[in-house]
């Protein structure tokens with residue numbers, strides 16, 4: 001029996017009953033293991049760029065007696081998958097720009113599955129990439145672990161109108177009523193204030209970025 005942390009539990013929560021799930025950058029492979037044990041998926045593919053984490057994944061899968069249901073594959077991003085092989089693809093615990101790059105490198109594969117994404121940072125860039133590149137965001141969740149705050153974004157191929165207000169890529173309005181929104185709000189407040197004070201003190205100030213972050217700070221205060 002695998003016990004997930006709140007972050008991984010929130011990712012797991014987005015899985016729906018399916019034939020096959022793929023976990024990209026699986027490391028420990030806890031999510032595929034739980035998906036099979038709970039009967040959410042019939043089979044799973046656990047991939048990782050690096051042999052070390054994949055060995056850990058394989059050892060965990062073996063410990064749970066699931067080597068016949070979860071296949072491990074080494075490789076970067078979506079390269080180890082065929083289009084349509086997995087009903088849902090999880091990419092969790094990586095930077096938002098790395099996740100965007102992984103999707104951009106193999107959009108055909110990404111568009112053939114539902115996506116469950118858990119960016120550790122650069123959520124703004126990831127939302128923007130998805131909406132501008134033929135994906136629609138189907139849901140979001142916020143998980144907390146102590147003082148840490150995590151975003152979970154689900155998406156799939158489709159069209160979604162671009163936001164007129166650039167601030168909504170930072171904090172989309174549908175998050176404002178989430179039970180953990182206060183924690184995310186405080187985190188973004190700190191982030192915007194830190195960027196502004198850093199840029200203000202810098203000798204070679206990026207004035208475009210400074211005015212953009214001042215705008216974000218004004219917008220967040222209006223919520």
Ligand SMILES: C[S@@+](CC[C@H](N)C(=O)[O-])C[C@H]1O[C@@H](n2cnc3c(N)ncnc32)[C@H](O)[C@@H]1O
Pocket residue numbers: 008024025026027028047048049050053075076077078091092093094102
């Ligand atoms: C911080 S761990 C996250 C593990 C797990 N997904 C989670 O959320 O707890 C990141 C994992 O992704 C792997 N990784 C990094 N870049 C990758 C890429 N481009 N493709 C596949 N795996 C990658 C790393 O080797 C590492 O095992």
